Amino acid sequence: MAGAPSTGFEFRVLGPLEVLHCGVCRQLGHSGMRSVLACLLFEPNQAVSMDRLIDTLWAETPPATARTIIHGHISKLRKLFTAAPVTEGEDVPAIITRAPGYLLTVSSDRIDAHRARALIDHARGLEPPERSRVLSEALALWRGPALADIASDRLRRTIAANLDELRLFALEERIAADLELGYHQHLVTELSGLVDEYPLRERLTGLLILAHHRSGQRAQAQARYHALRERLSDEFGIDPGPELRSLYERMLRDDETLLAHHRESVTTTSAGDGGAHQVPAELPPAVAGFVGRERELAALDRILADREQGTANLLTVLTGPAGVGKSALAVVWAHRIAHTFPDGRLHASLRGFDSERAPLSPGEVLAGFLKALGVAADAIPVDLDERAALYRSLLADRRVLVLLDDARDTDQVRPLLPGSPGSLVVVTSRRRLDGLVVRSGARMLPLETLPASAAVELLDRAGVPGRSASEPVAARRLADLCGGLPLALRIAAARLAAGPGRSVAELVCELTDERNRLHGLDIDDPDTSVRRAFDLSYRNLHPAHATMFRLLGVMPGHTFTPHTVAALCGTDPxxxxxxxxxxxxxHLVTESEPDRFGMHDLLRLYARELLAACAGTQDVSDAHCAETALRRLLHHYLVVADHARRFLRPARDELDYSGDGTTVRPYITDRTEALEWFDAEWPNLVAAIRAAHAEGLHEYAWPLVRLQFNYLMVRCPWEDWITVYSTGMASAGKLDDPAGKVLMSAGLGVAYARSGNPAMALEHYTSSHEGAVAAGRPSWLAMTQVNMGSALFRLGRYGEARRHCEEALETYRELGDRYREAGALNNLAQVEQVSGEREAALAHLREAEAMYREADDLEVLAMVLNNCGEVSTELGRVAEAERYHHEALEVAQRCGSAMRQAAANLGLGDAAALREDRAVARTRWETALAIFRAGGSPRAEDARTRLNALPHGHRAGLPPGAEGCTAGSGHSA
Incomplete structure (x- = not known):
């Protein structure tokens, strides 16, 4: 088993959260950042949704800036990973944006919790001395309560509680191994303390009873049993479980086998009631190389524990898509718990989705089960109901495990259910058998694909051991290309094993081409193929559902809603x-949350293959072809984005889809709902823009980019902003569209300006200006001059900035465009402020303020109010400055702009410092610093400078015009 890494990063969660690099602890920052990292570490190489991160940090009361704060935490974590010196060949963790949130790529061996789980799993089946040693090694990884320094109650209740339970399980297993080795006298003291600490853990009590009994302390052993029995009766009204009762009864009978050390187990039970009934043992062999599924195995264990307490139903259903490993999990778990069902284990493959044979009828299955239970063939009733009644009668007083694999529907399963609570039924199906939940109270356990760490481990175990260690990056990429689907991973492993001289990187290269990936996941066995597994699910679909499934292959984003699918397919929501x-x-799509669906990447490729194969045939009309569907989807996004953006800021361009009635828009009636729609659809909008450009649909690409501008101004996702506008600029260039080229260049300039790169902003503004000059449109020319003025101001070229602002102001006044005039006035005021003309600056700002109130542009209004506050502060009008900043804060909160809220807090801190109220100043500046840092804003340094000056009794000066020019206001024409 892999030990702690000696080089590179190591993550410790079994105790206070720690990040080490080459053995040296790295500074992690405050609690929010630590909580985000903890969430990612517990699901390494899997996407963790933004909603889950928000819920973990703030539960039911997230702040309006929650997403921005998390973006900032992610940015800082990325810097933490990239700032450390990298040795050759080092596997550096990375956080990548992956819908619906973020994904941490890291080897599980670098996380102590995952190493502990691996050691505990490895200990199963080992001889007692080695088992004790391995479990002791796992237990040594705990440095105290898991996540001891994390503030999130939700993390402590869920993840930390599970880790603490894992430690107790490992501890019980290690003690059991030591008991087998005959160390009972030494264990009495340790177990006594543990039982006092965990008085309701029956297994710990059982281990202590056995240790007392073997040490000749029979009275103490009985006393421990009675103390637990009385406590359970008084507090819960229940008796100890059957294993502990059996141990007590054997002890009363002076069962000599209890004194045997090696191979004795606390959970041994009697062989049955001494009757002559037959004990079937029909479980198929467990799948070789089974890995992962710790969470699902723990859930199944809890179901079994609940059943023992009489609080769970006798039926559990494992569901999931084809190839996800439902049968493998069911069989592995069945073998693990077989000893708790002394009266037998029944198994039937129901052939619900067999490609060659019809599904088994319930009557056929019952006939087989009755024979296995000892009923003669000529005594089996002919009638189905009579067979079911006899089956239930035989199981009435027995404890039998029944495994029903590959069920087709509820009707096939229901006659096979025992009528008494002693037995347990486990069903697997690629359909969600909701009828069993409604009518039989079944527990449903959906299976998802494997996380990357387990996927890589499966590649090793099922293929060539050690191959992933020699090519770690390629192995992770191969696991990603297989989408964590166990069937695909086993096929890939088989292909590697069949060609020992072939590298993992070569197979990765083959599978990277989406057109060949499914073909590459076929092998000679016709029944072992990812495509064939999908075929069996697809061919049973209703024709209308099959058509929709094929068209979903066109969907560019990772998630979709009924509205977007309706547009794609030309139907209604x-x-x-x-x-x-x-x-x-x-299980061909998943519903991750109400009305939000997703699809596995391999299923998406399969759907595309089906769509391509049907193209031009009589089965598929032109309305159902890929390009037509994509055009419908892009048009839908144009209409809805235009509708939503108008609630955020005024639309000041010539793009207008408000009168379009060809698509059904989702329910968006106010600013909050508009922001929620953009937040939820943002990854899909980015993907749609890329798809439009890649497919040559440039007439959709750049307008769709432009329609995101108002959202980008509020949320400021810098990386995505630059990416989509670069794509939009390329599409506008392909079309040679003057408006597109001017607006895309201007939008890129705004992104660089607001992220602290005025030189790059000026470069794009200049390009936009040149396009406006060539087009000869005065309004475009003035807009680009306002933008250039803002960049020149930031670069300290105040004379040039003044000239551009004054020329733009004159043009807008001639055109009678008061909204754009406000942007020119604001920027001119910044130049006047830095030149010492503060009264003139304040007068111009007040004019701009009135105009932005008319336009109801809250985001820019908040900026202008902050600018008014800054100038008032410099004029010594502290009370007036505070009024401006307080209103700016309120307006920024209404519109959801985190950056404007931070600027308002900065200004309020400045005013408090002038009043010599340092406590308020510190609080305001710390708030501003937190928001600026979370958003990756260069203005964080302004707040840090002020805070650093506080202990020395000084107030750091506020740079004139620090809140800003309307580098985006003019662009938001």
Whole structure:
């Protein structure tokens, strides 16, 4: 087993959260950043949604700036990973943006919790001396309570509690191994303390009873049993479980086998009731190389524990898409718990989705089960109901495990259910058998794909051991290309094993081409193929559902809603929702949250293959071809984005889809709902823009980019902003569209200006200006001059900035455009402020303020109010400055702009410092610093400078015009 890494990064969560690099502890920052990292560490190489991160940090009361704060935490974590010196060949962790949130790529061996789980899993089946040693090694990884320094209650209740439970399980297993080795006398003291600490853990009590008994302390052993029995009866009204009762009864009988050391187990039970009934043992062999599924195994263990307490139903259903490993998990777990079902284990493959044979009828299955239970063939009833009744009668007083694999529907399963609580039934199906939940109270356990660490481990175990260690980056990429689907991973491993001279990187290169990936995941065995597994689910679909499934292959984003699917397929949202839920029942799509669906990457490729194969045939009309569907989807996004952006800021361009009635818009009636729509759809909008450009649909690409501008101004996702505008600029260039080239260049300039790169901003503004000059449109020319003025101001070229602002102001006044005039006035005021003309600056700012109030542009209004506050502060009018900043803060909160809220807090801190109220100043500046840092804003340094000056009794000067020119206001024409 892999030990702690000696070089590179190591992450410790079994105690206070620590990040080490080459053995040296790295500074992590405050609690929020630590909580975000903890969330990512517990699901390494899996996307963790933004909603889950928000819920973990703030539960039911997240701040309006929650997403921005998390963006900032992610940015700082990325810097933490990239700032450390990298040795050759070092596997550096990275956080990548992956819908619906973020994904941490890291080897699980670098996380102590995952190493502990691996050691505990490895200990199963080992001889007692080695088992004790391995479990002791795992237990040594705990440095105290898990996540001891994390403030998030939710993390402590869920993840930390599970880790503490894992430690107790490992401790019990190690003690059991030591008991087998005959160390009972030494264990009495340790176990006594543990039982006092955990008085309701029956297994610990059982281990202590056995240790007392073997040490000749029979009275103490009985006393421990009675103390637990009385406590359980008084507090819960229940008796100890059957294993502990059996141990007590054996002890009363002076069962000599209890004194045997090696191979004795606390959970040994009697072989049954001494009757002559037959004990079937039909479980198939466990799958070789089974890995991962710790969470699912723990959930199944909890179901079994609940059943023992009489609080759970006798039926559990494992569901999931084809190839996800439902049968493998069911069989592995069944073998693990077989000893708790002394009266037998029944198994039947129901052939619900067999490609060659019809599904088994319930009558056929019952006939087989009755024979296995000792009923003669001629005594088996002919009638189905009579067979089921006899089956239930035989199991009435027995403890039997029944495994029903590959069920087709609820009707196939229901006659096979025992009628008494002693037995347990486990069903697997690629359909969601909701009828068993409704009518039989089944526990549903959906299976998802494997995380990257387990996927890489499966590649090793099923293929060539050690191959992933020699090519770690390629192995992770191969696991990603297989989408964590166990069937695909086993096929890839088989291909590597069949060609020992072939590198992992070569197979990765082959599978990277999406057109060949499914073909590359086929092998000679016709029944072992990812495509064939998908075929068996697809061919049972209703024709309308099959058509929708094929078209979903066109969807560029990772998630989709009934509205977007309705546009894609040319139907209405209600019909789309109904069909999507039918596909979800077949596990061809997943519904991650109400009305938000997703699809596995390999299923997406499969859908595209089906669509391409049907193209031009009579089965598929032109309305159902890929390009037509993509055009419908892009048009839908144009209409809805235009509708939503108008709630955020005024639309000041010539793009207008408000009168379009060809698509059904989602329900958006105010600013909050508009922001929620943009937040949820943002990864899909980015993907749609890329798809439009890649498919040559440039007439959709740049307008769709432009329609995101108002959202970008509020949320400021710098990396995505630059990416989509660069794509939009390329599409505008392909079309040679003057408006597109001017607006895309201007938008890039705004992104660079607001992220602290005025030189790059000026370069793009200049390009936009040249396009406006060539077009000969005065309004465009003035807009670009306002933008250039803002960049020149930032670069200290005040004379040039003044000239551009004054010329733009004159043009806008001639055109009668008061909104754009406000932007020119604001920028001119910045130049006047830095030149010492503060009264003139304040007068111009007040004019701009009135105009932005008319336009109801809250985001820019907040900026101008902050600018008014800054100038008032410099004029010594502290009370007036505070009024401006307080209103700016209120307006910024209403519009959701984190950066404007930070600027308002900065200004309020400045005013408090002038009043010599240092406590208020510190609080305001610390708030501003936190928001600026979270948003990756260069203005964080302004707040830090002020805070650093506080202990010396000084007030750091506020740079004139620090809140800003309207580098985006003019662009928001």
């Amino acid at each position: 209600d019909t789309a929702r109904h069909r999507l839920r039918a596909l979800a029942l077949a």
